[in-house]
Amino acid sequence: MSAQILDGKATAAAIKSDLTARVAALKERGLTPGLGTLLVGDDPGSRWYVNGKHRDCAEVGMESIQRELPDTATQEEIEAVVRELNENPACTGYIVQLPLPKGIDTNRVLELIDPAKDADGLHPMSLGRLVLNETGPLPCTPNGILHLLRHHGVEINGAHVVVVGRGITVGRSIPLLLTRKSENATVTQCHTGTRDLAAQLRQADIIVAAAGVPHIIKPEDVKPGAAVLDVGVSRDENGKIVGDVHPGVAEVASWLSPNPGGVGPMTRAELLVNVVEAAERAVAGQ
Numbered sequence: 001m002s003a004q005i006l007d008g009k010a011t012a013a014a015i016k017s018d019l020t021a022r023v024a025a026l027k028e029r030g031l032t033p034g035l036g037t038l039l040v041g042d043d044p045g046s047r048w049y050v051n052g053k054h055r056d057c058a059e060v061g062m063e064s065i066q067r068e069l070p071d072t073a074t075q076e077e078i079e080a081v082v083r084e085l086n087e088n089p090a091c092t093g094y095i096v097q098l099p100l101p102k103g104i105d106t107n108r109v110l111e112l113i114d115p116a117k118d119a120d121g122l123h124p125m126s127l128g129r130l131v132l133n134e135t136g137p138l139p140c141t142p143n144g145i146l147h148l149l150r151h152h153g154v155e156i157n158g159a160h161v162v163v164v165g166r167g168i169t170v171g172r173s174i175p176l177l178l179t180r181k182s183e184n185a186t187v188t189q190c191h192t193g194t195r196d197l198a199a200q201l202r203q204a205d206i207i208v209a210a211a212g213v214p215h216i217i218k219p220e221d222v223k224p225g226a227a228v229l230d231v232g233v234s235r236d237e238n239g240k241i242v243g244d245v246h247p248g249v250a251e252v253a254s255w256l257s258p259n260p261g262g263v264g265p266m267t268r269a270e271l272l273v274n275v276v277e278a279a280e281r282a283v284a285g286q
């Protein structure tokens, strides 16, 4: 058996095509959505992701505003740029690229973002809205994963999902999305404190691997027929991506997201969705 591909590139392209029309409609009504980014430091991966976000904006007709600081930037300098983006009318939504350099209080920075401009869905107000089932921006990678599963017809309703990892961008929030009544999944969250990860994985209809540990998901631990989402991004000595999922899993699972080409492009597409939806709410006066 060889797993069917959960094709993030093609699915993201379809989302962007829909957004192009919605951005044009917003412009006709006098609102041009603009995505801001703040990159602190010169990590090549983070720079690549940020540049990709600006290319995406150009592709769908959105404006973009790019801010950068060196990795020696202080908490105060970072917060000053956040305040500037909060005030900047051309910037209708923005993100602070994570991770921030060591020594910076990330939560304090995220809390300073104007919740009305939170494009990542990572502001405490947005996460609180998600808990309360209220409308608001959803965290991009978790929402991208759900979209990818739905787009390929993978059943989420009633599925047992095992999430591996508890980081800010994925692990912490994806159980909140999956357990909404509209999704109706049962979720087990695993992390470094989980005693027998293999035993948990073997129960899963869907595995979300977001541990950042190369090949932590092994073929022998995957139930035949499962859907497996590979979120992990580690690099080998040549800079090539190594995911959390062992390549042999393709012989056991029914569905597998490639890495690259799976969850990453979906993360970027959902970011644009958040900015466009916020602009649509603003135009509708909500």
Ligand SMILES: Nc1nc2c(c(=O)[nH]1)N[C@@H](CN(C=O)c1ccc(C(=O)N[C@@H](CCC(=O)O)C(=O)O)cc1)CN2
Binding pocket: 045, 048, 049, 052, 095, 096, 097, 098, 099, 120, 140, 141, 169, 241, 259, 260, 261, 262, 263, 264, 265, 267, 268
């Ligand atoms: N503020 C945020 N910071 C970070 C987030 C986030 O959602 N918000 N997530 C990740 C990085 N990330 C988005 O910022 C991201 C990761 C991967 C991709 C992507 O398209 N990856 C490509 C491969 C790229 C490569 O070769 O390196 C793919 O998977 O095909 C986009 C965005 C951490 N920080």
